[in-house]
Amino acid sequence: MRLTVDHVTCYRYAAPVRGVVQSHRLTPSVFEGQTVLDWKVTVTDGLQGGSFRDGAGDRISAWSVIGPVSEILVQVTGTVDTRDLAGVLRGHRETVRPEVYLRDTLPTRVDTALIDLSEAAEGADGPLEAAHRLSAAVAEAIAYRPGVTEAHTTAAEALGLGEGVCQDHAHALIAIARHRGMPARYVSGYLFADAEGKAHEAAHAWAEIWLPGLGWVGFDPANACCPDERYIRLSSGFDAQDAAPIRGIARGPGAETMAVRVAVCTQGQQQEQQ
């Protein structure tokens, strides 16, 4: 599937700031499931710093903006050919050992309710089935509902509420997979949701679980499936914060507001729109 991405993040500062520094993971991952045709990231008056691929395989690019500045736009545009690999991250080059992703972080720490939820994998025929069962259990326990949780909500809190968004689903799945000794991580990316699809945001997140023989495999409890040709993978980490596509900070007292607009379309759709 040929997907085009148009992703704009606008940062506004109540008072002009002296400068902005950002760290981006906004480049599609390199693996057999996706091929980049063109891809471009721009930052208003941005000065590009170092760019390198880290041990997890993510392309990291540093940006800085010399102030005073009161508004910057981060624009991502590009086209990617995707293939359905049933969630398997085949051909992805990375050197971080899977065991590293057994370590928990604050948002992915289990409580007794999450431990109970992890029992869904009890008696599964092998790790792959166990992972599917865990993903299904999360999908069932946390209903999709925007506005209930926020950026700092933990997996345990989201499960307690019984509602949340893709970030909460991913955190919950990561927490219970790690609890069962399965390395798990958070993935940030884009999702093309067609007319019949659920109304998820095009900026999406899911989890990957490391399975012997298969390596890293994506699971998206929010959509009760494994990532396929509708998904574009950008970056990974222990949790949402660690995997964030943009981390940035402004120097200066001005309060920051942020607005995001993301559109993911198929090539055909875009032509129809023109």
Added chain:
Amino acid sequence: MTTYFNEMYDNGAVRAPYARLEDWMRQMPAELRQMKQAEAETLFRRIGITFAVYGEGGDPDRLIPFDMFPRVFTAAEWTRLERGIKQRARALNMFLADVYGRGEIVKAGRIPARLVYENEAYEKAVVGFVPPKGVYSHIVGIDLVRTGPDEFFVLEDNCRTPSGVSYMLENREIMMRMFPDLFRENRIQPVDSYSERLRRTLASVAPAKCTGEPRVVLLTPGHFNSAYYEHSFLADLMGVELVEGQDLFVEGEFVWMRTTEGPKKVDVIYRRIDDAFIDPLCFRPDSMLGVPGLMDVYRSGGVAICSAPGAGVADDKAVYTFVPEMVRFYLGEEPILNNVPTWQCGKADDLKYVLDNLPELVVKEVHGSGGYGMLVGPKSTKAEVEAFRLKILDDPDNYIAQPTLALSTTPTFVAEGIAPRHVDLRPYCLVGESIDLVPGALTRVALKDGSLVVNSSQGGGVKDTWVLAE
């Protein structure tokens, strides 16, 4: 009854390194001693050296007691120690290069993968990145104790930012001022080149993108930090800028320092800030102490950070057990310095041994420091031992145990005159393009009679440490 090795007296005879100190000691009447002690204290107060050794807690403005009786090593004793310390510092750095690279030592089954890769100090962010000159720990502080003429044991390694070296330098300075005759009568190797050697070590790991003379800075968390005095002291001696996070900023591919003459590019950062706080864009987002974007500059070769982020995985108390294995694996040598035998309470067999022998053992928390939360079996009451038994059973993984070592003693000035007190030793090994060690170290002394705990928070003091010339 345990007998302790006395570094000055061997069956009543004075050991060679202390030969010239006996007269000095005998010729010092109590009044003179008290006067000198008061003088030393005044000097320390005037300099403002009142900080606690790293992670020891306690009142940061409290003066650590200085004992005027020096501790002495012969050149031959030091030569062996030096070989052992350098060997260990080299192996620790090779271990770090390995576990952030191919992980051969884990693949070879010489250290459990879990201890390395699930370790909180293992930084995923630097996997696959090779720091300038391949060095991770540029200042390795190795804590040693002595139990006999030739028996030394390593208690722990400090690969991040070991502190206390300013005491090594100040203790010497003050001794030279107060007792100049001693330094004429004894051929004592100088330690004052440490700061220049440290500066050279730091400059030697400037990144590839640095052309010309590297600019080195010392990054401190600020004046509220208990070791701030040491930060400013070392920066001053090295002739480099002492900076806080807010004095530095990232622009383009480099880190810059604000100065009255405009921004200056920084090439090497000797940081005295923990990993978690050095860059809110990579680690803790709420940190105000660090420099946003620093890790991206570092990982794209624009700046060197000393010690390298992630170096802490080598000085973890559980990893410690495997350092002799590292020496054999990477260097193909037998370790010159021994580890203290250590039982991991998280292992069933070890736990059983520990619980069966609790009154004879020293038990420590895996991540604890400063002599807090530990049990010294032979010095504890039955009730204290039993209370500690429950703590171990509650969370066995959190504890390691070691035999109670018969720490050596050296003569120390006490209220009643001169008496033996237990000591340890922390040398500071420098690792850059080459590996370097000044002939000296920090000696900590347990001032309480019979105490084996040398930490300043538990009533410890410091001494000048001499290495005699051949």
